[in-house]
Amino acid sequence: MKRPKGLKGHCKKCGSCCRNITFAIKKDYIKTEEDFERLKKFDRKYNHFFISGQDEDGVLLFTCKSLTDDNLCRDYFFRSLYCRLYPKIQMKHLKTGGELLDGCGYSFFI
Ligand code: SF4
Ligand code: SF4
Numbered sequence: 001m002k003r004p005k006g007l008k009g010h011c012k013k014c015g016s017c018c019r020n021i022t023f024a025i026k027k028d029y030i031k032t033e034e035d036f037e038r039l040k041k042f043d044r045k046y047n048h049f050f051i052s053g054q055d056e057d058g059v060l061l062f063t064c065k066s067l068t069d070d071n072l073c074r075d076y077f078f079r080s081l082y083c084r085l086y087p088k089i090q091m092k093h094l095k096t097g098g099e100l101l102d103g104c105g106y107s108f109f110i
Helices: 033-042 044-048 081-085 088-096
Strands: 006-009 049-054 060-064 106-109
Touching: 033 044, 044 049, 081 088
Parallel strands: none
Antiparallel strands: 006 106, 049 060
């Protein structure tokens, strides 16, 4: 896929990117609860997420505990760099299969 030149659109505050998070150990996505337990032992910040689903490839999907029922961020002013850069950060990963979430108000342009 061609590297996109930019991003357009706006955030619709659907909360999807805060509840469809994937994590990896080295280059392998977390697919089991055991691996997630290992990850939490490695770094306590992962305790801030819980398993909320699984995609078609068996990759576990996580939801951030700061997400409110009305899709707002309880820690908005203290949110991480990843949160601040999303979805711009996805542009880097497009060549390895990165894509925007369904329904996201942003889109890439070539
Ligand atoms: S998925 Fe897109 S539209 Fe939805 S909250 Fe995240 S950035 Fe906003
Ligand atoms: S800290 Fe806020 S913006 Fe970041 S994933 Fe959690 S709810 Fe979403």
